[in-house]
Amino acid sequence: MSTLYLPVSAIDHVQGASDAPVTLVEYGDFQCPYCGAMHQVIKEIQRVMGAKLRFVFRHFPLTELHEHALRAARFAEAGAAVDRFWEAHDILFDNQADLSDGALEQYARLAGIPGPELAAAFEGAHDARIQRDYTSGVRSDVQGTPTLFINEVRHDGAHDIETLLAAMQRI
Numbered sequence: 281m282s283t284l285y286l287p288v289s290a291i292d293h294v295q296g297a298s299d300a301p302v303t304l305v306e307y308g309d310f311q312c313p314y315c316g317a318m319h320q321v322i323k324e325i326q327r328v329m330g331a332k333l334r335f336v337f338r339h340f341p342l343t344e345l346h347e348h349a350l351r352a353a354r355f356a357e358a359g360a361a362v363d364r365f366w367e368a369h370d371i372l373f374d375n376q377a378d379l380s381d382g383a384l385e386q387y388a389r390l391a392g393i394p395g396p397e398l399a400a401a402f403e404g405a406h407d408a409r410i411q412r413d414y415t416s417g418v419r420s421d422v423q424g425t426p427t428l429f430i431n432e433v434r435h436d437g438a439h440d441i442e443t444l445l446a447a448m449q450r451i
Contacts, residue, residue: 281433281434281436282420282421282433282434283420283429283432283433283434284305284416284420284429284432284433284434285416285419285420286412286416286419286420287432288303288305288334288336291409292336292337292338293336293337293338293360293365293366293369294334294335294336295326295334295335295336295366296326296331296333296334296335297331297334298334300331300332300333300334301332301451302329302332302333302334302430302431302448302451303333303334303335303336303429303430303431303432304322304325304333304334304335304336304428304429304430304444304448305336305337305338305428305429305432306318306322306335306336306337306338306426306427306428307338307339307340307413307417307420307422307425307426307427307428308337308338308339308340308425308426309339309340309341309342309346309349309352309353309425309426310341310348310349310352310353310355310356310369310372310373310376310379311341311342311346311347311348311349311352311376311379312342312345312346312349312425312426313376314425314426314439315373315425315426316373316376317439318426318428318439319370319373319374321439321440321441321444322335324441325441325444325445325448328441328445329445329448333448337369338413338416338417339353339356339409339410339413339414340413340414340417340422340425340427341353341410341414342424342425348379348380350410351379351381351384351402352372352379352384353410354401354402354404354406354407354410355368355372355384355387355388355393355398355401355402356368356369356372357401357405357406357409357410358388358393358397358398358400358401358402358405358406359391359393360406360409361397361401361405361406362392362393362394362397364391364392364393367391367392368387368391368393371387371390371391372387375387381402384398385398420434421434426439428444430444430447430448430451431451435447
């Protein structure tokens with residue numbers, strides 16, 4: 281059973297209170313279709329669990345499989361730089377079918393990400409942050425996406441709503 285190598289901290293992308301009894305960490309890739317499906321599952325889990333859940337997203341771009349994964353992660357970090365990470369996160373998952381540069385520029389306007397911030401991100405301004413997440417995933421034995429950790433223990437069961445809720449409610 282693998283555990284989370286790097287504990288959740290203030291520099292993570294977090295939704296929910298730090299004192300929530302359950303923390304769900306996802307290592308994800310914005311171009312991964314399985315992560316796209318997981319996005320909807322997590323939204324429902326957040327709705328059901330409410331204040332009992334803290335959700336954390338960490339980047340794990342599978343660049344050898346997904347040509348737009350790194351650019352999408354950079355886009356999300358451009359959003360984070362202007363306090364719009366979750367808007368960028370949702371736009372990326374809601375529009376996985378087109379993550380081309382032209383589409384990302386259009387999404388930036390929708391998310392309120394300024395052009396200069398997006399350009400800096402595409403030039404690598406936030407690559408150290410993305411690499412930090414990726415490296416922590418490797419050290420946590422993440423081998424694909426999505427990989428989930430519930431209170432720092434990797435969830436190796438099914439990724440459907442019922443199974444995840446049952447695993448979280450056992451805590």
